[in-house]
Amino acid sequence: MTIAPDNAQDSASSRYRAMRSFVQSTDDSLPGKFEVTKEGIVHDMMAPVGPHELTAVHLRRRLEKTMPEEIVAHTGEPDVENEPEGIMRRPDLMVIALQDMEVPGSFDPRTLFAAVEIVSRSNPDNDWVAKMRDYPLMGIPVYAVFDPRTGTGAVLTDIHPTPDGPRYATRKDFVYGEDVTIGEWTIATDGLPRYAE
Known part of the structure; x- marks a missing residue:
């Protein structure tokens, strides 16, 4: 019995590596933030504004203040990468x-307790739609979204299989002023x- 190589898999892997290489080559040379998703490269042209950074x-x-010393809420680099899924993201x-930070290269998304995003004014669908799809595919168990446009947010948990791939089964919406539980x-x-109107 002969098994032919999966050319579609090889092609997808090559495509992902090319996109990742491009994104890494643009670090600090082009404005905005680049990430790799299932659909391709996402480019948020706008630099984060004051309320975004202050929220972070x-x-x-x-x-x-609530976590043990050995756990941190890290901002910045490196990226979180799931190469088999073809996704490279950088949560806020x-x-x-x-x-788990003592690794060369990107973080393994399965080591994260949670990813937290502050919704971008210039590209809110990246946080509310694309990352809501990508983070469970990557195996990130908790995804919290804070939206300075509306003063609302959501915490998504309980990854489960669906016909479209892994998705979060539980969503708890909140409004600013309420206490929110992210993981533990x-x-x-x-x-x-x-954000100012």
Whole structure:
């Protein structure tokens, strides 16, 4: 019996590696943030604005006050990558153990306790649609979304199989001012900044 190589798989893998190489080559040379999704490269042209960055600071501090010292709410590099799925993302905050950060290259998404995103004013569907699809595919168990446009958000958990691939089964919506539980940690959302109208 002869088994022919899966050319579609090889082609998808080559396509992903080419996109990843492009994204890595643009670091610090082009404005905005590049990520690789199932559909291709996502480019958020806008640099994060004050309320976006300030929200990240507040969330990081609030989370880290509730977590043991060996777990952090990390902002910044490196990316989180699931090469077999062809996805490379950079969450605004990654809840991860310090020991799982001691790796060369990208973080393994299965080591994250949670990914937290602050919705971009310029491309909200990236956070509300594409990442809601990509993060369960990557195996990230908790995805929390904070939306400074509306003062609302959601925490998504319980990955389960569907005909379209893994998806989050549970969604808990919240409004700013309510306490929110992300994984094992509960934080206040009062006083988080909003985008100006």
